[in-house]
Amino acid sequence: MLFSKNLRSKYYSYQGRKISKKISQSKKKLINDFYDRFSFDQSIIQYHNQKNIKQKLKFPDQFKKVNIEIGFGNGEFLIKNAISSPNELFIGIEVYLNGIAKVLTEIINLKLDNIILSNLNSFYFLETISCKSVDRIFIINPDPWTKKRHHKRRVMSYETIKLLKKIVKSKNSIFMTTDSESYIKDTERLLNKYKASFGSYKTCILSENNKLYGISRYQRKAIEKEGKIYLLTL
Ligand SMILES: C[S@@+](CC[C@H](N)C(=O)[O-])C[C@H]1O[C@@H](n2cnc3c(N)ncnc32)[C@H](O)[C@@H]1O
Incomplete structure (x- = not known):
C-alpha cells in the first residue's frame, strides 16, 4: 500500500528530504506485508479527503496512556518505551521509510502490540487527533534546519x-x-x-x-x- 504511487499523496510529502530514499527489496516486502496492520495512515488520509463531517481518530482504549514520538529516526527510544511500558500506547511518526522498516522488524520479532506507526508528515496526523487525548509527546532532536531560509521546515512551527x-x-x-x-x-x-x-x-x-x-x-x-x-x- 505504502509504495503505490497514487496512494503516496501529499500527506506523505515533506520538505527537505526525499521520502523514497533507497530502500532494499526485503524492507519493501516487509512494509508491504505488515505495515497496514500497525498503522492508521489510510484512516488519516480518508479523514483529510472527507468533505463533510470529519471523525477524529479513535485510539484503542485498552491502554492507560497515549504517547506520541515525532521523527523517531531509527526508533530506538520508541521501542525502548514500548517494551518498558506495555500498558501504554506509543505512536511513532516518521517520514523516513528505513526507520519505519526498522521498527516494524522489532515489532514483529518482539511481538509488540502497543506501537502504531505512521509514515505521514506528522502535521497531517496531529490534525486528526481529538482534543486532550494524548498524555505525552516527544520530539527528540528534530532536524535543526539552521539556515534561516529553511526555518519554515522546522517541526516546531507555530501551527504545529x-x-x-x-x-x-x-x-x-x-x-x-x-x-x-x-x-x-x-x-x-x-x-x-x-x-x-x-x-x-x-x-x-x-x-x-x-x-x-x-x-x-x-x-x-x-x-x-x-x-x-x-x-x-x-
Ligand atoms: C535529526 S533526525 C532525529 C531522529 C531521532 N529522533 C534521533 O534523535 O536520532 C529527525 C527525524 O525527523 C524526521 N522528520 C522530520 N520532519 C518530520 C515530519 N514532519 N513528520 C515526521 N517525521 C519527520 C526525519 O525523517 C528524521 O528521521
Whole structure:
C-alpha cells in the first residue's frame, strides 16, 4: 500500500528530504506485508479527503496512556518505551521509510502490540487527533534546519505547536530535545511571542542523569562532539 504511487499523496510529502530514499527489496516486502496492520495512515488520509463531517481518530482504549514520538529516526527510544511500558500506547511518526522498516522488524520479532506507526508528515496526523487525548509527546532532536531560509521546515512551527497544545491532556507533557542552540532560542522566542495561547514552558540543559539524556543516535552524536543537549518542556 505504502509504495503505490497514487496512494503516496501529499500527506506523505515533506520538505527537505526525499521520502523514497533507497530502500532494499526485503524492507519493501516487509512494509508491504505488515505495515497496514500497525498503522492508521489510510484512516488519516480518508479523514483529510472527507468533505463533510470529519471523525477524529479513535485510539484503542485498552491502554492507560497515549504517547506520541515525532521523527523517531531509527526508533530506538520508541521501542525502548514500548517494551518498558506495555500498558501504554506509543505512536511513532516518521517520514523516513528505513526507520519505519526498522521498527516494524522489532515489532514483529518482539511481538509488540502497543506501537502504531505512521509514515505521514506528522502535521497531517496531529490534525486528526481529538482534543486532550494524548498524555505525552516527544520530539527528540528534530532536524535543526539552521539556515534561516529553511526555518519554515522546522517541526516546531507555530501551527504545529498549536496542534500539540490542543491534543495534550495537561501542561508540561510536550518534550523536545535539541543540540541546536539556534533551534532552542528560536522556539523560545516563538513561545514568548504567543505566551497567551501556549502558556508557560521550561528549558534546561540536560544533565547526564536525566532520563532523556543520550537516548537517541542524534543526541549521542552531539554528545560525542561535546555539544549540549537542551530540553524544552511545554
Ligand atoms: C535529526 S533526525 C532525529 C531522529 C531521532 N529522533 C534521533 O534523535 O536520532 C529527525 C527525524 O525527523 C524526521 N522528520 C522530520 N520532519 C518530520 C515530519 N514532519 N513528520 C515526521 N517525521 C519527520 C526525519 O525523517 C528524521 O528521521
